[in-house]
Amino acid sequence: MLIADDEALVRAGLRRILESAPALTVVGEAADGADAVRAAARYRPDVLLMDVRMPGMDGLAAAARAAAAPGAPKVVMLTTFDLDEYVHDALRAGAVGFLLKDTPPRDLIAAVHTVAAGGAMLAPTVTRRLIRHYATGVPARTEQARDRLTALTDREKEVLRAVARGLSNAETGRALFMSEATVKAHVSRTLAKLGVANRVQAAIVAYEAGLLG
Template sequence: MIRVLIVDDEALVRAGLRLILEAAGDIVVVGEARDGAEAVGAVERLRADVVLMDVRMPGLDGLTAAERVTRLPDPPKVIMLTTFDLDEHVHRALRAGAVGFLLKDTPPRDLAAAVRTVAAGNAMLAPTVTRRLISSFAEKGPSGAEVACERLTALTEREGQVVRAVARGLSNAEIGRELSMREATVKAHVSRALAKLGLVNRVQAAILVHEAGLR
């Protein structure tokens, strides 16, 4: 079972999300929190695999809470939920370590699928968010691309191949098939690459690759 923590300041939203997720059969909601501060405390108490985090909440907002949660030892995967797919929210959330960004009007089946996807170690972004995010990186000036390229030189050739495949949205199994590697070997390459680059997750690696203008 995938263990989920729901964080939203509206009780009706939390109840609706719980109903949707627990109807999936393979997901259990282990707790709820009304704001970012409660969320950080709940993450430290509960062993959630995934946190669904509202962006806008009173007190400690979801973006700040996500930054704190992803810095904890063995942190859960964080999916940000919002009514508005504002670029500044998306960029900050992903740089904070969130691995998903979904709109609150996401269909119930897609919401459950997103939880399964991030629990498996992959990223999940709303399609409109993905298109604009990649477009914004394509518009960055040459200086930003040069810095990103310089950071990527820390990787071996194989690690670079794996990270570029990650940026294309491939899973470990898909990368293994493409590069003729065992899935466990791919996972090891990803872990080493993230450590060398000082990154938290695959999404941040994909951002760096796109900033460098690579595919």
């Protein structure tokens, strides 16, 4: 994985935490957004852990570039604040989630494993709150999101609700009385129909459309 933060002490602390886990390897560090994009292209990390606010090219712009590149890493944003106005745009740009900088070491390691395995940083309460905060209240967005939901079957909408609540495939299966494999297939079809890249972006559409009430 790759760490991008403009503060050397923060990078050092993150590296020390992550490299304490036997299955994680930090392949490089970057001090700003432009450096992060170059390093991602050079090292091809599975996960890019990137600060939102950095000098020059900030984390938001860097996330969009890194996520759009061939062999893109899973981008997770780091922020000091749990209501950072840039995070919603970062998720739209292709980031799969975000973490607060005061996340406990054990949770940080678990989160990186989750993302590397193809998951999204949606389950933490702070993530759901932030997505809900920034993805609602804009009439034009709400109408567009509702139009996108018309392509879904009733079952796919049920699965989307579960995704937006942060449930895993296994938890969704138990809630909707489906096998995990069936849930995974529904999720894949739902993402394709909505034209989104991951579960976090699908959750944003669900919140914008008011699917969760």
